[in-house]
Amino acid sequence: MRTWIKSASFAIAATALLGLAGTAGAGETIKIGVTQPLTGAVAASGNYVVQGAKIAESFVNESGGVLGHKIELIVEDNKSNPKEAVATAEKLIVRDKVTVMMGAWSSTYTLAVMPKLMEYGVPMVVETSSSGKITTSGNPWIFRISPTSAMEAQSFGTKVDQFDIKKADFLVVNNDWGRGAASEFKKMLEGKGISVGVVETMDAKAQDLSAQLAKIKASGGDTLFVTSGVEQITLILKQVKEQRVSHRIITTGGSSSPDQLIAQAGAAAEGSYHLLFFAPWFPEAAPNPDVAKKFVDEWNKRGHNFAGLTEGFRGHDGIMTIAAGIEAAGKVDSDAIRQALWGVKVDGVNGDIAFIKQGPAGKESGQNVPNVYIVTIRDGKVALP
Amino acid sequence: MDQFLQHLLNATMLGGTYALLGIGLTLIFGIMRVVNFTHGELYTFGAYMVFFFTMTLSANFFLALVFAMVLGIALGAAIEFVLLRRLRGASIDTTMLVMIGAWIAMQNTEQLAWTGVAKSVNHPFPIDPLVIGPVSVSWIRIFVFCVAIMLIVGTHLLIHRTRLGKAMRSTFQDRETAALMGVNINAIHTATFALGSGLAAAAGALLGPVFVLVPGMGDMAALKSFAIVILGGMGNFMGAALGGFLLALVEELGAGYISSGYRDGMGFLIIIVVLIFRPTGLFARAERIG
Incomplete structure (x- = not known):
């Protein structure tokens, strides 16, 4: 009798859990996972990236969304810690069932997350990390918009x-x-x-x-x-x-x-x-001045810290790339999005985003070739050298 | 040679603050035997209080330092009163878990209150450093060093020359006997924890303007404080002060001549060596058994 009650209650609990997972998966929005350092040593940068990503989310949704659905960012804090970065990726993929991700700021966090992308088969747009290893280690789920150190x-x-x-x-x-x-x-x-x-x-x-x-x-x-x-x-x-x-x-x-x-x-x-990789003081000098100006205006309108724009644009460009990838894939499916990302052309704040192949043949990662700017500080102001 | 002299000078300046951090913790960890994980957060608290008073309320810089330390003492007293008083008979594991909880809660509160964006505190000292022959040092670091030494000497005198100090020492040597002699045990516990916390807040208040303020800044400070206390011998006041200078010297010379990547590892290497050859700490006298 006792065992029966136990197994019955277990079954009820399990059904309840499954039911919850079911409703989450059948939502109206298309979920995009974001893992960034929102607390810890590099928290400031991670928060700016998320602010930029949220602006892109609004831009996409204002212009009708993707495949007729609105997009929704699910943002997790990787606490400036590679172990936590792995945990956030696992949570986003397994529990929130995201089909595509953006992250994870530091090369160390991104490298830590990469085996999880292979394991579950989920593509990730890398918005900040610059270590060469990320695109040369043979992980076909990686699409990097930031430049490598090289x-x-x-x-x-x-x-x-x-x-x-x-x-x-x-x-x-x-x-x-x-x-x-x-x-x-x-x-x-x-x-x-x-x-x-x-x-x-x-x-x-x-x-x-x-x-x-x-x-x-x-x-x-x-x-x-x-x-x-x-x-x-x-x-x-x-x-x-x-x-x-x-x-x-x-x-x-x-x-x-x-x-x-x-x-x-x-x-x-x-x-x-x-x-x-972005000089917000001179948006008119950017390769896509309209995109850059629109982004800077919205950033200021939201009252974000102007100093954060040099990080925030990464979040914007990353989410815009993902949105273009989902649209091109025609369906919300990880592998379809991965294949579609190879063909996307996005007018980003940094410049035109498109991916070239890097890494061992057959399992190449995507790498964008971004623009690099040099500025100097003269008389307490940012200036071009 | 010039590089060596600069390393020596840097180590002396850094050692003063390490010593201040060390003596604050040795009172709590060494004498009270409370593994105080909130030490780093009190350090952070002191730094943010200086920021709050000088940058938000535009108060005088020196006054802000005093306020920060007083508030650190008050916060320490509150932690003792609310958390530790109830745990006096509890096992060390229980106390440790509660303190870890307090540490996480405090760090997240700082994050919430001040955000993750680094803050910096303006100070009234000139930017151009004091140049002595081939070496140089900034005025604010000299000021920090002098105040640190004053606080260390002051605390030493408080513990060894006053009635309160005598009561503290007797309480942690033998609580029952001290109580029988008329010492108010509860008050002494609160006072000791408050004093140790006040010293941590003072260290943060002094170093905040030298560095930048981030909510996680206390982690490294706390780790180093524990290292200094173990190095100097648990509860050994002068040991903690000397341990602070020794740690700074090892870090400076290790980073300068061996490898900067292992700078923070150097200090811990020394601790391993000390624990192998002198398990009670470098400056510990024979342990008295009550």
Whole structure:
């Protein structure tokens, strides 16, 4: 009798659960999973990306949605932690039954999530990560709109003569992003006959960088390449002044939010250079000025922080790419969307988005070739160099 | 040579704040034997309070430092009063779990209140550093160092030269006997936790303007504080202060001459070595058994 009651109640509970899952799957909207760092070390950037993604969500829905349905973003917080990133992907795919995702900001989180995409067969548009490994490791579910560190280095290489660099040093965050950027830029600089001094790393949470800077100062270079998030760039600019390091600073990776640097590092930010993938101060100079202007206007209308635009556009371009992919697929199915993404042409804020093949033959990942901009901080304002 | 001198100077400045973090925790972790996971959050709290007073209310910078420390003491007293008082007879595991919960709750509250966007605090010191021959140091770091030393010496005197200090020491040596001698045990527990918390908040208040403020900034601070306390010997006041300077020196020289990627690992390497050869800590005297 007792066992019977037990199994009966179990059955009822199981049915209830299944019922819930059923209603969630048969909803009116097309769900898109988003995993971003909303808390933790790089929370600011992740929140900006989500703000940009939500703007794209509204744009798509205002213009009639996709395949006659509205799209709906399901946003999960990966807590600036690769383990949590995996958990969010699992949750989005298994419980929310999303057929396509966007994420996961840092290369380290994206690399952690990638095996899950293979396991469940769900495509992911990568909006920020730049480690080369992401598109060369043979994961056919990856479509990256952000540039690889190699592309960024190559693009900077075409303008490197303007900077007259004799000897360069590096200070990068100790993860896939930072170390990848250092090795690609080093390769490019050495290819141009520029000598490279020291390559120093720092923990993503480190606040005191005096030891690294004392070593960099002693190396005697003239230019310091920095790869990290805006929080650490702020600290570096301040501490470079304290230790009288005379290097010119160039940041890579596009996460430097120059306006935030001006506000927080003040005079210490003066004269620094920043590689960016969107220059919101000059939307008319973007390859698709109308798209860029519309996005910047909506961002300002919503009262978002202007400094976040250099991150926020990634979310916009990512969701626009996914929406185009679903539309082209003609149905809400992961494999159909994956195949359709190969053919999409999207007018993004950064520029025209389309995918080329990277990685081992037969299981290539998609890689976009984005535009790279250089800005500088002059007289407390962002300017073109 | 110039690089070495700069490393030494950097280590001294950093050591002052590590020592301040260490002594705050050694009072709580070393003497009260409470594994205080909220130490880093009190550090963060101190930093955000300075931000709130100077940047939002435009109060005087030095006044804001004092307010932040006083509020840190009050918050510490509240944590003791609300959470720890009920757990006095409980096992160390129970206390630890409650403190982990408090840590997570506090960090998320900070995130909610201040958002994840980094904040920075303006300070009245000049941006151009003080240059001494081949080395340089910023004025704010000199100020932080001096205040840290004053707080360390002040706390030392409080514990070793005052009636309150004597009551604290006796309480944690033998609670029953101290109670029989007329010491108000409950008040002493609250006062000790509040003092340790106040020192953590002071460290955050002092370092906030040097660095940038993010809700997770306390994690690394707490980890280092535990390392310093273990290094110096549990509950050993001067040990924690010296442990702070030692940790800073190892980190600086390790990062400067071995590998910056292992900078934070260096400190823990030293701790492993110390625990192998001197399990009670570097500066611990023979343990007294009550």
